[in-house]
Each structure stands twice: as structure tokens, then as C-alpha cells.
Amino acid sequence: MTRRSGKILVVDDDPAICIVIGEALKRQGHIVRTVGSIAERRAAMLPFAPDVLITDVMLPDGDGLDDVGAILAEAPDLRVIILSAQNTLNTAVRATGQGAFEYLPKPFDLNELVRAVAEALSASPDAPAPESGGESAGDELPLIGRSPQMQEVYRTIARVVGNDLNILVLGESGTGKELVAEAIHGLGPRRARPFVAINMAAIPRELIEAELFGYEKGAFTGAAARSAGKFEQAEGGTLFLDEIGDMPMDAQTRLLRVLQSGEVTSVGGTRPVRVDVRIIAATNQDLPALIAEGRFREDLFYRLNVVPIRLPALRERVGDVPLLARHFLDRAAQSGLPRKTLSAEAAALLERYDWPGNVRELQNLMKRLTVLTRDQEIQIQHLRQVLPLADLPGVVPGAGAADLREAVRRWAREQLAVGAPHAPDDLHERLLAVIEPVLLGETLAALDGNQIRAAAMLGMNRNTLRKKLTHYDIDPTMPLRER
Numbered sequence: 001m002t003r004r005s006g007k008i009l010v011v012d013d014d015p016a017i018c019i020v021i022g023e024a025l026k027r028q029g030h031i032v033r034t035v036g037s038i039a040e041r042r043a044a045m046l047p048f049a050p051d052v053l054i055t056d057v058m059l060p061d062g063d064g065l066d067d068v069g070a071i072l073a074e075a076p077d078l079r080v081i082i083l084s085a086q087n088t089l090n091t092a093v094r095a096t097g098q099g100a101f102e103y104l105p106k107p108f109d110l111n112e113l114v115r116a117v118a119e120a121l122s123a124s125p126d127a128p129a130p131e132s133g134g135e136s137a138g139d140e141l142p143l144i145g146r147s148p149q150m151q152e153v154y155r156t157i158a159r160v161v162g163n164d165l166n167i168l169v170l171g172e173s174g175t176g177k178e179l180v181a182e183a184i185h186g187l188g189p190r191r192a193r194p195f196v197a198i199n200m201a202a203i204p205r206e207l208i209e210a211e212l213f214g215y216e217k218g219a220f221t222g223a224a225a226r227s228a229g230k231f232e233q234a235e236g237g238t239l240f241l242d243e244i245g246d247m248p249m250d251a252q253t254r255l256l257r258v259l260q261s262g263e264v265t266s267v268g269g270t271r272p273v274r275v276d277v278r279i280i281a282a283t284n285q286d287l288p289a290l291i292a293e294g295r296f297r298e299d300l301f302y303r304l305n306v307v308p309i310r311l312p313a314l315r316e317r318v319g320d321v322p323l324l325a326r327h328f329l330d331r332a333a334q335s336g337l338p339r340k341t342l343s344a345e346a347a348a349l350l351e352r353y354d355w356p357g358n359v360r361e362l363q364n365l366m367k368r369l370t371v372l373t374r375d376q377e378i379q380i381q382h383l384r385q386v387l388p389l390a391d392l393p394g395v396v397p398g399a400g401a402a403d404l405r406e407a408v409r410r411w412a413r414e415q416l417a418v419g420a421p422h423a424p425d426d427l428h429e430r431l432l433a434v435i436e437p438v439l440l441g442e443t444l445a446a447l448d449g450n451q452i453r454a455a456a457m458l459g460m461n462r463n464t465l466r467k468k469l470t471h472y473d474i475d476p477t478m479p480l481r482e483r
Contacts (some may be wrong), residue, residue: 004122005028005030006030006052007408008025008031008050008053009033009041009048009050009054010025010032011038011040011054011064012056012059012083013060019034019356024114025117026403028422030454032118035047035057036059037060038059038062039061041053041055042067043304049132051079052078052079052080052081052101052117053079053081055081057083057084057085057086057091058084058086064082065082065094065095068082068098068376069098071332072098072099077354078198079120079121081104081116082104083106083108084104084105088154089143089157089187091153091154092105092155093113096161097158101119101123101218102116102119103145103152103158108220125142143179143183145317145324146319146320146323147319147320149312150312150317150320152366153180153309156309157183157305159382161188162188162189163185165306166259166281166307167184167280167307167308167309168280168308168309169181169308169309169310170282170283170284170308170310171282171284171311171312171313172284173284173357173358174314174357174360175314175358176358177282178240178242180311181195181197181240181282182239184280188260188278190238193234193238194233194237194238196238198240198241198242199238199242200245201243202243204331205251208249208251209250209267210223210229211229211230212229212251213254213258213265213267214226214228214264214267214347215267216266216267216268216269217268219268219269223268229266229406232264233266235275235276236277237277237278238277238278239278239279240280240282241255242281243282243286244281244283244304245283245284245287246285249296249297252300256297259300259304260303260445262274262276279304314358314361315354321347321350321351321362322347322350325342325350325362325366326341326347328362328367329341329342329369329370329378331371332366337371338370340370340373340376341377341378342378343378343380345380346378346382346383350362350383353387356448363464365386365387367383369386370384379436407434408435411434412431431442436468437472440454440465440468440472440474451466
């Protein structure tokens with residue numbers, strides 16, 4: 001019978017978190033006990049006999065994940081929910097590998113935790129624990145991010161590393177789709193075998209089948225000897241099919257047969273070869289739209305799309321930008337380039353950039369700044385030298401530095417021209433009266449009227465900003481086009 005309430009043991013050394021979780025779960029009718037260490041958790045397990053254990057990872061007397069496996073061996077019906085501020089892929093995989101029912105990164109959504117407890121209590125007591133993946137490779141893989149979107153990616157990866165389900169990774173160019181494939185392979189049971197990648201968009205269409213399935217001697221002009229294809233090269237491991245949306249229809253048909261039969265027949269060959277390969281495909285295209293246009297096989301799509309993983313664009317997780325930027329600066333230093341740091345102001349500015357090239361663009365920018373910046377710390381002025389100012393909201397919206405300087409020169413010449421209507425004794429004030437209200441208005445518009453952030457971006461006190469808005473009769477709540 002489905003359980004609707006139960007006994008919950010909460011382990012966290014932060015009393016405030018224990019109180020918040022405890023009160024939320026008690027309102028759901030659960031019996032809750034809270035402790036603050038591994039030792040207290042061990043002492044409470046037997047007498048309290050919880051149905052669900054909620055435990056933090058970093059506890060005062062050790063790693064809260066270390067003995068979860070032993071706890072579950074003694075109490076197989078127990079459901080364990082892991083909370084962690086170490087929001088890395090490795091932590092998610094360790095939690096899943098230890099048999100945890102759920103992993104939630106801090107800061108967690110309280111409603112999500114309540115839902116996870118309800119699902120844990122209603123789960124079948126004999127439901128199998130997730131299969132263990134790899135050990136600690138996750139921290140070595142460049143999948144960086146603490147945003148909710150990346151946490152969802154981590155959780156999905158943690159759930160699939162231990163099985164052979166086909167994966168379809170979706171996302172714009174530059175979001176790191178191949179890194180996801182490498183992580184799934186590197187953390188799973190196939191990690192000792194080859195990881196082979198092939199990009200459909202980078203190979204001439206007439207050669208794709210030969211590259212994938214291999215060819216026999218004499219199969220076509222230039223085939224001087226037999227060559228194993230990517231499927232055979234990836235035997236026992238993982239084959240990553242990048243840009244799958246660019247695969248020709250005839251090659252799609254052959255790929256579908258391979259996925260159905262597990263056998264590969266080389267170009268010019270007659271004898272099929274049995275292959276044991278995990279398939280991970282990726283695309284930045286809309287495959288359902290390609291299906292509707294008759295350019296992609298629907299049955300192949302369903303074969304590949306067993307578990308979809310969508311990678312967010314960088315502009316969808318801008319909170320990860322400073323973390324990624326500093327990571328790429330560290331990697332550049334490790335490769336022999338000068339070590340650079342990133343100022344807080346520069347990091348904040350990078351968060352406001354649109355990033356059309358996603359993570360790849362950010363990585364290349366950090367390399368460029370490492371080489372071109374003479375100072376040890378990268379500042380806003382360094383960013384202005386390598387990124388278009390028009391693409392940096394709130395800095396100089398709509399104009400490059402050269403254009404702005406030229407506009408000021410023309411204005412000053414007009415004011416100083418012989419016969420100008422006013423003597424130039426207040427030229428500075430009049431220039432400010434022209435430029436400042438535009439800058440204030442554009443900055444507020446870019447920040448949806450948030451005066452606190454606008455003042456910080458403009459480098460002025462909030463009260464000063466308010467006085468200037470009053471002086472120029474600017475209504476921060478009015479859309480820019482109506483001013």
C-alpha cells in the first residue's frame with residue numbers, strides 16, 4: 001500500500017536548514033527528527049528507524065556520502081535523499097552510485113524536496129537501486145555550472161551512466177554537447193573502452209557510410225585496403241554521433257538497421273559483424289521539424305531519443321558565466337599562458353553579454369584576454385577592447401567607442417563654431433545634459449528599471465541616481481521608447 005506519511009531523519013549541521021525542512025515536512029504529516037553530524041546520524045538510525053534519510057554531504061565529522069551504501073545494505077527499504085552545496089557532476093554521480101533515491105543541489109527548492117520525500121515514501125520497497133557509475137572522473141570533466149539548468153543536466157547524467165540507453169543531446173552550437181557524451185562515457189562501465197566521435201557535418205555525404213560502417217578493399221576508387229568503420233573502432237565503448245541532423249537519408253536507413261540488429265555490414269562487404277556499442281547522438285537542429293520536412297527518419301529519431309538531455313544556452317544560465325570564465329583562465333594558465341584573474345566588475349559585465357557563441361565563445365575570449373591583457377587582473381576596459389560595446393548592455397548602448405567619440409567631437413565643434421548662439425562657458429554641463437539622460441535611460445531600460453543594479457553599473461550612489469532622475473525628469477518605470 002502506498003505510504004503517504006512517514007518518519008524522516010534530517011542530517012545537516014545548519015540548524016536553520018533543519019528547522020525549515022522539519023517544519024515543511026511536519027506540515028505534510030511526517031514525523032521528523034533532525035541531527036547535525038554523521039555520529040548523531042548513526043546513533044539515531046536504529047532507535048528512530050526512518051523511512052527516509054535526508055542528509056547533507058559536507059558534515060562536521062566527515063563526508064555524508066561515505067557510508068550511505070553501508071546504511072542501505074542494512075536497511076534496504078530506506079530511501080536516501082542527498083543535499084549538497086558541492087554542485088558538481090561528480091557529486092550527483094556519487095550520490096546515485098551509492099544508491100541514493102534523489103540528489104538535490106543547494107540552494108534547493110523546498111517544494112521540490114517535499115515532492116521528493118512524497119515520491120520516496122510511495123516508491124516500491126523492492127525497487128532496484130540505481131546502478132553505480134564511475135568513481136571521481138566528474139570533477140576532471142569540464143562540465144561547469146551551479147545553475148538550476150545545469151543541475152538538471154547533472155541529475156540526468158547521473159541516472160543514465162550505469163545503463164546502455166541511447167542518449168540524444170540537444171543544444172545550440174558551443175554549449176558542450178560532446179562534453180556531455182564524454183562525461184557519460186567516462187563515468188560509466190564502458191569507460192575502459194574507446195570513446196569514438198564522428199561529426200556528420202564535417203564529412204562529405206558520400207563518405208559518411210564508409211566512415212561509419214567501414215569498407216572493403218576495392219569497394220570504391222581509392223579503397224586500397226579494408227578499413228574498419230567507427231562502429232568497429234568503438235567496440236565495447238561509446239560512439240558519439242555529432243550533428244546527427246546532417247546525416248543523409250540513405251545513411252540514416254543503414255544506421256537504423258544497425259541499431260535494430262546490432263550488426264554492421266561494411267561498404268562492399270557481405271558478412272555482418274556483431275558490434276557492442278553505446279550510441280550518444282547530438283544535434284543543434286529541430287529534429288521533429290526535419291521529420292515533418294521529410295529530411296529525417298521518424299523511426300530513427302525514436303531510436304535515438306530514448307533519453308533526451310537538453311543543454312541550456314549560456315544566456316539561459318548567465319549566473320554560471322563568472323565560474324566558467326575563471327575556470328577557463330585557470331586552464332589557460334595550466335597550459336603555460338600567463339595566469340590572469342577576473343575582477344568582480346568584469347565578471348558582472350560578462351553576465352550581461354548575449355553570448356551568441358555560448359561556452360565555446362567564452363572559452364576563446366578568456367584565451368584571448370590571457371594573451372592580450374598585460375595587467376594581471378582583467379578589468380572592464382580590457383573587455384571593451386575585445387567585445388563590441390553595442391553588445392554590452394548598459395555600457396555604451398547602441399554605439400561603439402569610436403562612434404561615440406566622433407559624435408562628441410562634432411557636437412563640440414558645433415558649439416564652438418563662430419556665430420554659435422551661446423557662449424561656450426557651460427560646455428561641460430551642456431554635454432552632460434545631452435549624454436547623461438540617454439545613458440541613465442538606456443541603463444534603466446536594460447535592467448528593467450532596477451535602480452540598485454543601475455546605480456552599481458553606473459558607478460554611483462543610489463541616492464545620486466535618484467537625484468539625477470528627478471533632475472532630468474526621467475520616469476524609471478516608463479518604457480524607453482515613450483520617454
